[in-house]
Amino acid sequence: MKIILPVAGKGTRLRPHTHTKAKSLVHVAGKTVLEHIISRLMILGADEFIFITDENGKQIEDFMAAKFPALNCSYTVQKERLGPAHAVALAAPRIAEGDDVLVVFNDTIFVTDLEQIPSLCAESDGLIYSKEVEDYQRFGVNVVRGGYIVDMVEKPDTPISRLAQVGLYYLKDGRRFMGYLEATIAAGDKVKGEYYLPSVFMRMIQDGLKFRAPEIDAWLDCGKPETLLETNRYLLRGRHHVHGEVLNTVLIEPVHVEKGAIVRGSILGPNVSVAAGSVVEESIIKDSIINANSKVRDLILHSSILGDSVTLIGSPRRMNIGDHSLIEMEG
Structure with a gap:
């Protein structure tokens, strides 16, 4: 397995704490956000951790070398701010035939049993982890029928679904996923000037690929000061x-x-x-x-x-x- 961690981004909602540091290096409950995330991923025994960074990439590299020196890590800089799907696509040279892929965004600390991935994905091509929320209008949501995702709606006006996407994605065939990312970018399929993953997944679903939407136990947002304090309370419990x-x-x-x-x-x-x-x-x-x-x-x-x-x-x-x-x- 290869794990892709897009850690670029200015973290504007966390300013002033992100003026001088990467947002994933902000502390919460005794550890940085990134340390909480990596600790949860260790159980998977991944072959490589692929970081997509920005100008703060050296901070991430130094942190990983100090805290997790035994892990095989690589670093690629996202020089153009063209969105999350573009960031993930930059990992393509590191993904070989036969690699499965887990994509983990760093605004969120998740609580779920990742050891269940093989059983959850036994009859599907991938997992788009979700969490049921009340304020569904704030998120991209998964619409599920018969156990599989049939549609994705960004910030719906009506409660077509309350299953919000949480920024954690598993793809059984990493090379095929990279191909769909490249096709989406080549087609110029942007939203407000950026490339997003739902466009990629909808292409895959329309071609007959199947995705499940397993619900995680807890979704701990670290993207804003008030939610960072909420996460601190949860993790200290x-x-x-x-x-x-x-x-x-x-x-x-x-x-x-x-x-x-x-x-x-x-x-x-x-x-x-x-x-x-x-x-x-x-x-x-x-x-x-x-x-x-x-x-x-x-x-x-x-x-x-x-x-x-x-x-x-x-x-x-x-x-x-x-x-x-x-x-x-x-x-």
């Missing part, structure tokens, strides 16, 4: 890990403090992750992500994300308040 130095501090589970982080005289939690190299002192923090090498002192924070090497220092207040007072200090 039932996981209370303190590997760093914690002194004179109250921890309200769940909290994740990485090795190399220091917390002193504070109250942390619930749902707080603190990355290595960071120092938190005399602060109260809940529902927040503190990235690497940051310093926080004398602050009350909630629903916050701090990037790498941030220094955020508040000041203690001195008050002389009489009886029956009401003081509200909005944060």
